Amino acid sequence: MLRYLVLVLAVFLSVQVKASPQFVKSLHNIDEYRLNNGLTILLAPDESKQIIHLDLVYLSGSLSDPEALPGLAHFHEHMMFKGTQKRTKEELLQGLQERGIQFNASTSYDRVRYTATLSSNYQSLDYLLELEAERMAMPNFTESDLASELEVVRQEIAQSENDASTILFKKMMEAAWGNKLYGRSVIGEYEALRSVTPEDMQAFHRHYYRPDNAVLVLTGGFEKHRVLESIARHFAAIERPKASIPVVEYVPANEQGSTFEVHQGDYDILNISFELPPAKGERFASLALIGDLLAGEPHGRLYQSQVMEGMALTVYAAPMPFKWGGQFMMGAMPYPDQSRQTVQEDLLEQFTQLLTTPVSQQELERVQTNRQALIKAVFTEPASLSDMLAETVPFGDWEASMRLEEVIQNLTPEDLQRHYFSLFAGKQPIVGHLFPQQGGSSPALVMAPSQTELEVNDFEPEVDENTPVEPFDVAVLETKAQEVERTIQRDQLHNGMKVALRPMPDSKDLVRGRMNLRFGTLESMEGTQAVRDITSMLLIRGTQDHTYQEVVDKLNRLESSLEMTSQGSRLVVDFASPAQNLDELLELIAEVLKEPAFPEREFEFIKRQQVQLWQRPITHPSELAVNALLQYSQQDYSTYDPRRNLPPSDYLALLEPLTLEEVKNFYQSSYGAQYGEVALTGNFDPEHLKGTLNTLFGSWMSQSEYEPIVSSHQELEPVRKVIKGGETAGYYISRVNFPMSTQDSEYPAVQIMEDILGHNPLSSRLAHRIRQQEQLAYGVRSSLRVPYTGDQAYINVYGDFPIGQGGRYADTVKAEMDRLTRAGVSQRELDLAKNSLLSRRQKSIETEQGVVNLMARQLYYGTTTENWTRHNEKLVKVTLGDVKQAALKYLNSEQLVEIIVDPS
Numbered sequence: 001m002l003r004y005l006v007l008v009l010a011v012f013l014s015v016q017v018k019a020s021p022q023f024v025k026s027l028h029n030i031d032e033y034r035l036n037n038g039l040t041i042l043l044a045p046d047e048s049k050q051i052i053h054l055d056l057v058y059l060s061g062s063l064s065d066p067e068a069l070p071g072l073a074h075f076h077e078h079m080m081f082k083g084t085q086k087r088t089k090e091e092l093l094q095g096l097q098e099r100g101i102q103f104n105a106s107t108s109y110d111r112v113r114y115t116a117t118l119s120s121n122y123q124s125l126d127y128l129l130e131l132e133a134e135r136m137a138m139p140n141f142t143e144s145d146l147a148s149e150l151e152v153v154r155q156e157i158a159q160s161e162n163d164a165s166t167i168l169f170k171k172m173m174e175a176a177w178g179n180k181l182y183g184r185s186v187i188g189e190y191e192a193l194r195s196v197t198p199e200d201m202q203a204f205h206r207h208y209y210r211p212d213n214a215v216l217v218l219t220g221g222f223e224k225h226r227v228l229e230s231i232a233r234h235f236a237a238i239e240r241p242k243a244s245i246p247v248v249e250y251v252p253a254n255e256q257g258s259t260f261e262v263h264q265g266d267y268d269i270l271n272i273s274f275e276l277p278p279a280k281g282e283r284f285a286s287l288a289l290i291g292d293l294l295a296g297e298p299h300g301r302l303y304q305s306q307v308m309e310g311m312a313l314t315v316y317a318a319p320m321p322f323k324w325g326g327q328f329m330m331g332a333m334p335y336p337d338q339s340r341q342t343v344q345e346d347l348l349e350q351f352t353q354l355l356t357t358p359v360s361q362q363e364l365e366r367v368q369t370n371r372q373a374l375i376k377a378v379f380t381e382p383a384s385l386s387d388m389l390a391e392t393v394p395f396g397d398w399e400a401s402m403r404l405e406e407v408i409q410n411l412t413p414e415d416l417q418r419h420y421f422s423l424f425a426g427k428q429p430i431v432g433h434l435f436p437q438q439g440g441s442s443p444a445l446v447m448a449p450s451q452t453e454l455e456v457n458d459f460e461p462e463v464d465e466n467t468p469v470e471p472f473d474v475a476v477l478e479t480k481a482q483e484v485e486r487t488i489q490r491d492q493l494h495n496g497m498k499v500a501l502r503p504m505p506d507s508k509d510l511v512r513g514r515m516n517l518r519f520g521t522l523e524s525m526e527g528t529q530a531v532r533d534i535t536s537m538l539l540i541r542g543t544q545d546h547t548y549q550e551v552v553d554k555l556n557r558l559e560s561s562l563e564m565t566s567q568g569s570r571l572v573v574d575f576a577s578p579a580q581n582l583d584e585l586l587e588l589i590a591e592v593l594k595e596p597a598f599p600e601r602e603f604e605f606i607k608r609q610q611v612q613l614w615q616r617p618i619t620h621p622s623e624l625a626v627n628a629l630l631q632y633s634q635q636d637y638s639t640y641d642p643r644r645n646l647p648p649s650d651y652l653a654l655l656e657p658l659t660l661e662e663v664k665n666f667y668q669s670s671y672g673a674q675y676g677e678v679a680l681t682g683n684f685d686p687e688h689l690k691g692t693l694n695t696l697f698g699s700w701m702s703q704s705e706y707e708p709i710v711s712s713h714q715e716l717e718p719v720r721k722v723i724k725g726g727e728t729a730g731y732y733i734s735r736v737n738f739p740m741s742t743q744d745s746e747y748p749a750v751q752i753m754e755d756i757l758g759h760n761p762l763s764s765r766l767a768h769r770i771r772q773q774e775q776l777a778y779g780v781r782s783s784l785r786v787p788y789t790g791d792q793a794y795i796n797v798y799g800d801f802p803i804g805q806g807g808r809y810a811d812t813v814k815a816e817m818d819r820l821t822r823a824g825v826s827q828r829e830l831d832l833a834k835n836s837l838l839s840r841r842q843k844s845i846e847t848e849q850g851v852v853n854l855m856a857r858q859l860y861y862g863t864t865t866e867n868w869t870r871h872n873e874k875l876v877k878v879t880l881g882d883v884k885q886a887a888l889k890y891l892n893s894e895q896l897v898e899i900i901v902d903p904s
Helices: 001-018 072-079 089-098 122-137 143-159 164-177 198-208 224-235 281-293 299-307 341-357 359-382 383-395 398-409 414-426 474-487 529-538 548-557 578-593 600-615 620-635 647-655 660-670 686-697 747-759 765-773 807-822 829-845 850-861 865-877 880-890
Strands: 023-026 030-034 038-046 051-057 102-109 112-119 216-221 258-263 269-276 312-323 325-334 430-435 445-448 489-492 498-503 511-518 562-564 570-577 678-681 721-722 729-739 780-785 792-801 897-900
Touching: 001 072, 023 678, 030 398, 030 570, 038 383, 051 122, 051 383, 072 102, 072 143, 072 198, 089 829, 102 474, 102 600, 112 122, 112 383, 112 829, 122 224, 122 747, 143 164, 143 721, 143 729, 143 765, 143 792, 164 258, 164 269, 164 325, 164 430, 164 765, 198 216, 198 548, 198 570, 216 224, 216 383, 216 765, 224 430, 224 865, 269 312, 269 341, 269 359, 269 414, 281 299, 281 312, 281 325, 281 341, 281 359, 281 398, 281 414, 299 312, 299 325, 299 341, 325 341, 341 414, 359 383, 359 398, 359 414, 359 548, 383 398, 383 721, 474 498, 474 829, 474 865, 498 686, 498 850, 511 578, 511 807, 529 562, 529 600, 529 647, 529 660, 548 578, 562 578, 570 578, 600 660, 620 721, 620 729, 620 792, 620 897, 678 850, 729 807, 747 792, 747 807, 747 829, 747 865, 747 880, 765 780, 765 792, 765 807, 792 807, 829 880, 850 865
Parallel strands: 038 216, 258 430, 498 678, 721 897
Antiparallel strands: 023 030, 030 038, 051 112, 051 216, 102 112, 269 325, 269 430, 312 325, 445 721, 489 498, 511 570, 511 678, 562 570, 729 792, 729 897, 780 792
C-alpha cells in the first residue's frame, strides 16, 4: 500500500512539473518561461508599481490570411470579443468593465496583439488570464455575430480609406510587394470578407491561436510566483495541436522601383522607401539609428537641409521592420512654393551620403546617447516595456533584439557606413506623392430637421439582472489615497509659487514633475492666441548661453525629458529625470524659461511652419465636424476672446503680421512664477529640493496681473447642421450644454449617467445600439466635461458612420438618450458604471505621472486628496433615482447641437 501511495505521489509530482512553467532564460530583469504546450511567457515584475500591463501576442497576422480572404486575421480579432463557449459577449465585456480592466487589440502583418491594463489586483489578473485562456481554447463564432461584426469591419475599412496617410502607406507597400506578403491589406476587403463562414473562423483559430504560437507578456506590479501559478492553472491544460503551424511563403519585394500619386486629404507629402531584409542580424542594429541621423530634431541631416532651409514643413525617417522584411521610409511635407523635384533630390542625396561616407564621430555619439536615454526610459515604465517586448517577439528572438542595444552602443562610423551600404546599395526607391484634394476648405453648412424620426421604444435590449456585480472596494481606494496624502508636503516659494513635493526614498523610478506658469486676465489675453503659442515654441530653441542643439544634447545626456505646451493663459512644463540628475535638469529648465534667446532664424522658421499648418485645407470629416461644433457653440464670444477656439482665418489674422519684437514683449510682460504651481514626485531630499526651487524660481516675477479665465454656461439653440465632406465615411458629433461645476451635488450622478450612455466604446448603451445592433459605426462614444470653476458643462457624443447614414445615426443617438431619460438605468448598469469610474480614478493615482498631475491641480484649486476621496464616497452612494433625475434634468435630446459630416 505504501509503495502504491509513493508511486501515485511520484506520478502526481511529475504531472505538476510538466504543468508548471519552466524557466528558460533571463536578461535585463526579464524572465522567460515556457509551458509544456509551447506557450512562451515573458515576465518583468516590478512590485513598486501599482499597474499591470498584459500583452498576449499571437505570432500570426495578416500574412496568414488565406489567398481568397484578405483581412481574415483582422476580422478574427474582432470576433474574439464575441464571447466563448462558456460566456456571452455581454458577460465578456461586462466582466472586464466590472474589474476596471482596459482592453484593446490590434492586428499587423506578423502578429495579433491583445493588450490589457489593470490595477495590481491578483483576483482581477487571475480573471483576465482565465479569460484569455478561454478565448484561446474555446471561442464561439456564430452566423449572426459574423454578419453584425462584418458591417463594423466594413465601416473601419471605410474610415481608414478616409485617412490620406493610411492610403499612402498602403500604396507604398503595394508598390513594393504587389498583392503578396506585405503588399496585402491588413484590414482587409469587404467584398472578400462577405463570404467568411464560422467554419473559416474556426479553421483560422485552430491553425494559429494555439499555445505554441503565442507569447504572454506581463510587466508591472505583480508577484512572479503567483502569476506563474495562475498561468499554469489556466493555460497548461490547453493542448498543443499535432499539426504544424502553416508557414508563410516569403516573397521578395519589387527591385525595380516605381513612382505613383495619390490625391486625397489635407497634406502635401513626398515619401520615399527602400526594401529592408528580415529583422535580424547585427547590421539590423544600425537601422535603429538611421531615422535619428536623418530626421532627428534639430541635428538630423534632413531636418537641417530641408526644414531649417525652408524647403519642407517637416521631415521624417524611420525603418518599418517586420519578420520577413519591411521598408525604410523617409519623406517630407514640402512647402507649396518648393519644387518637389528639388525636395526629392535632396532626400536621396542625404540618404546616399550615409551609404558612401561615414558619419562623424560626434553625430554617432549624439544618436547613440539619444537611443540610450530612450531605452533606459522604456525600462523604467512597464507600459513602454510591455509594448517593446510585444512588438519584438514576432521577430523570433526577443533576447537577441534586447542585445542589439549593446551592439548599438559599440558601433563605429565605419560600421554604420558598411551596414547601410550592404542594406541599400543598388536598390531602387519607391516614390509616393500625396497631393491634397482640391476644394476641401470652407464647406457649406446646410440646415436639416432635428426631430427624431425613430420610435424611442423600438429597441429594448435584454438586461441581465440576475448576475450580481461585485462592488468596488472603495476602502482600498481610500487607503491608497491616504497613503498618497501622507507623503505630500505642500509649501510655497518666496514669491508665492505653490509647491507640492512627494519624496519617495526607495523609488527607482524617474523623478517626475509638472510646473504651471500662469499669466494674464480675460481682458489682457484677448487676441494673444498666436503670440502665446509662438512664445512657448521658441523657449526651448536656444538660451542666452546655449543653442537649441546644445539644450537637446544636454537633455539626452541627463537621460531626461522636457515638454512645454501653451494651454490658454498658462504654460505647462512636464519633465522627468533620474534622481541623480534632477538638480541639473531643474537648472536647465530655469535657463530655458528665464533666459530665452529668441533667435530670429528660429522665429521665422516656426512662424512660417505654423502659417502653413493653419492654411492647410480641412477635409477630414472629424476635423470638419469638431470645427463646426466649436464655431456654433462659441458664437457669442467676441472674435478674439481667449475662451474661443479660433478658426483658421481668425488665427492667421493674428499670426501673419506677428513680429519677433511682439513675442519678446509678451514674454517680458507675462512670464514669471509667482502665480504658478510646481509638483514633483520621486526619490529626492525635499528640503534640498525646496532650496533649489527657491534659488531658481523663488524671485522670478511676472509683470502682469493674473486672474483665472472662467467660462460660464451659455444657452444654445438646438440645431442639426449637415456638412458635405469626406470621401468614404461620415462623422457625427453632438453636444448638450448645461450649467454645472464639480461641486454640484448632482455631479456624481451625471458622471455615472454619461458612463452608461457612451463612455466605454465597447460596452456602453450607445456602443451596444449603434455599433452592435445597428452596425452604424466602428467607434462611438461620449465624453463629459464639468469644470471645477465656472459652470460651462456639456456631454459630447461622437463617432463615424457609413455614407448616407448620418440622419439615421443622429436619430439613433437621440433615441438612446430618450430611452435612458424615460426608463432610467438598471441596477446592474449602475453597479458596473460605479466600478468603471472608480477603477479609472484608482489608476489615476497608481502612476507617478498621475499623482504629479493630481498634486498640481490640487495646488491650483486649494484642495487635498481628502476632497478626491469624498468624491469617491459620493459616487458609491448614487442611486437609480439619482441617475434618472440627472438624465431628466441634463440629458435633453431636444437641446442637442448636432453636426453631421456626410460625403453623400
